[in-house]
Amino acid sequence: MSDRKKVLAAAAGAAVAAGAAYKINKDIKNKKALKEALTEHLIIISLDGFHSRDLEMLNELPNIKKLISEGAYSEKVKSIYPSVTYACHSSIITGNYPDKHGVYNNEKFQPGIKSPEWNWYCRDNKSVKLYDLAVKKGFKVGSLFWPVMAGANIQYNIPEIWPIKEGESQVPLILKYGTPKFALEAAALYGKVLKGKKQPYLNTFTVKAAKYMIKRKKPNLMMVHLTDVDHWRHKYGAFHNYVKQSLIDTDKAIGEIIEAARQAGIYDKSTFVVLGDHAFIDVDHRISLNSAFREAGLIEVNSKDEITAWRAYCSHCDGSAQIFLKDSQDDEAREKVVKIIEALIQDKSSGVEKIYTKEELKNKRVTGDFEFMVEAKIGYYFSYHWNRPQVVEKVDLNDFDPYDSEYYVGMHGFDPDKEDYRTVFIAAGKGVKQGVHIEDMCIVDEGPTFAKLLGLDLGEVDGQVVDIFED
Ligand SMILES: [Zn+2]
Numbered sequence: 001m002s003d004r005k006k007v008l009a010a011a012a013g014a015a016v017a018a019g020a021a022y023k024i025n026k027d028i029k030n031k032k033a034l035k036e037a038l039t040e041h042l043i044i045i046s047l048d049g050f051h052s053r054d055l056e057m058l059n060e061l062p063n064i065k066k067l068i069s070e071g072a073y074s075e076k077v078k079s080i081y082p083s084v085t086y087a088c089h090s091s092i093i094t095g096n097y098p099d100k101h102g103v104y105n106n107e108k109f110q111p112g113i114k115s116p117e118w119n120w121y122c123r124d125n126k127s128v129k130l131y132d133l134a135v136k137k138g139f140k141v142g143s144l145f146w147p148v149m150a151g152a153n154i155q156y157n158i159p160e161i162w163p164i165k166e167g168e169s170q171v172p173l174i175l176k177y178g179t180p181k182f183a184l185e186a187a188a189l190y191g192k193v194l195k196g197k198k199q200p201y202l203n204t205f206t207v208k209a210a211k212y213m214i215k216r217k218k219p220n221l222m223m224v225h226l227t228d229v230d231h232w233r234h235k236y237g238a239f240h241n242y243v244k245q246s247l248i249d250t251d252k253a254i255g256e257i258i259e260a261a262r263q264a265g266i267y268d269k270s271t272f273v274v275l276g277d278h279a280f281i282d283v284d285h286r287i288s289l290n291s292a293f294r295e296a297g298l299i300e301v302n303s304k305d306e307i308t309a310w311r312a313y314c315s316h317c318d319g320s321a322q323i324f325l326k327d328s329q330d331d332e333a334r335e336k337v338v339k340i341i342e343a344l345i346q347d348k349s350s351g352v353e354k355i356y357t358k359e360e361l362k363n364k365r366v367t368g369d370f371e372f373m374v375e376a377k378i379g380y381y382f383s384y385h386w387n388r389p390q391v392v393e394k395v396d397l398n399d400f401d402p403y404d405s406e407y408y409v410g411m412h413g414f415d416p417d418k419e420d421y422r423t424v425f426i427a428a429g430k431g432v433k434q435g436v437h438i439e440d441m442c443i444v445d446e447g448p449t450f451a452k453l454l455g456l457d458l459g460e461v462d463g464q465v466v467d468i469f470e471d
Contacts, residue, residue, distance in 0.1 A: 036455030050276025071428025095447030319414030351380030
């Protein structure tokens with residue numbers, strides 16, 4: 001063996017030894033962490049758009065029914081304002097309201113762009129995150145399509161991110177911002193069931209990948225985001241037959257995920273959580289405030305209807321909306337905006353219910369670069385359109401195409417205090433007491449409760465630990 005080869009062999013040997021030592025250290029760290037935890041595997045399934053009224057039906061289905069009867073649950077979980085998916089999931093995983101974590105809408109504020117980027121990146125969430133604490137403690141963490149997770153420093157990650165620019169495709173984005181090894185493993189095994197991000201194919205893939213992750217990786221914290229129910233609710237209404245079928249499929253999927261834990265030999269050491277981020281409200285009218293702003297000269301467009309200048313702009317959160325001023329000192333624009341919105345509120349048929357100032361929004365625990373928020377009445381939602389002949393339009397179901405993003409008949413994003421607008425939390429398994437009914441809670445209480453289950457501490461947060469634990 002030449003000297004050079006000897007050096008290389010020694011270096012390789014040292015690397016193997018170092019690798020082994022690292023592995024042992026990691027295992028020791030993990031075992032120590034587990035001693036402080038109430039469970040070894042926390043499997044969180046977010047059922048997007050889970051409505052409290054779904055429980056009537058789900059209580060007839062085997063898997064959810066079993067979780068409820070064996071654990072703790074609440075059907076009166078309050079969401080946050082605005083009750084949109086990315087803000088909600090950021091609150092769930094941090095225990096904080098949007099004024100602290102900073103994710104105050106799904107989309108980034110990009111005026112004049114019809115399909116803006118979303119707050120996909122973990123850096124968009126400014127609070128301490130449960131999954132970061134878990135990794136630091138030596139736990140294995142996996143996530144499947146959980147929002148605001150692109151670029152997260154966890155072991156197994158397929159983030160929710162999609163292309164918005166022409167010519168871009170989803171796979172490179174997932175590989176760049178997720179964990180390529182795991183994403184490729186899952187794609188090689190189950191990628192053929194996918195049709196872009198169309199449902200129910202995406203759900204089928206997610207459930208298969210979740211089962212694979214449990215069996216092969218046995219994560220200590222797993223976060224799974226299922227969007228099928230949300231999809232059908234938006235397109236067909238909150239309680240359409242398609243939604244019912246999707247709930248039946250979801251119950252089956254939950255059963256399969258639990259069964260995967262059984263097959264992996266970790267069932268007795270696992271805690272299963274099924275939760276919702278917000279409920280849903282049926283809508284039949286669309287409000288396009290930017291069309292009113294354009295009419296008032298606050299938005300200017302060119303011959304192609306592209307925005308060339310703006311002084312005020314409405315960024316929709318569907319059931320609510322955020323109004324931005326280009327220049328916060330522009331009092332003339334501010335007065336015009338208030339006048340337009342006050343007139344709409346006076347007109348009982350407009351669907352605009354309320355306007356909140358920045359100061360008033362502090363009590364609603366949402367702050368951002370916007371000047372106002374507006375809230376829609378039940379049956380109405382806000383859109384970005386700046387080119388509509390009427391500010392308020394009936395959603396024409398004759399033009400309805402389930403894959404057209406222009407039309408919705410079910411929406412969320414409303415004030416979480418709206419009537420019949422609560423979501424659900426269910427937890428069962430290791431560390432959780434049987435037969436607990438939680439009268440009232442908020443999604444911000446979930447983060448600190450998960451932290452306690454895993455023996456972690458999120459620090460000073462807005463939410464409170466919910467007492468669901470075994471004595
Ligand atoms: Zn959602």
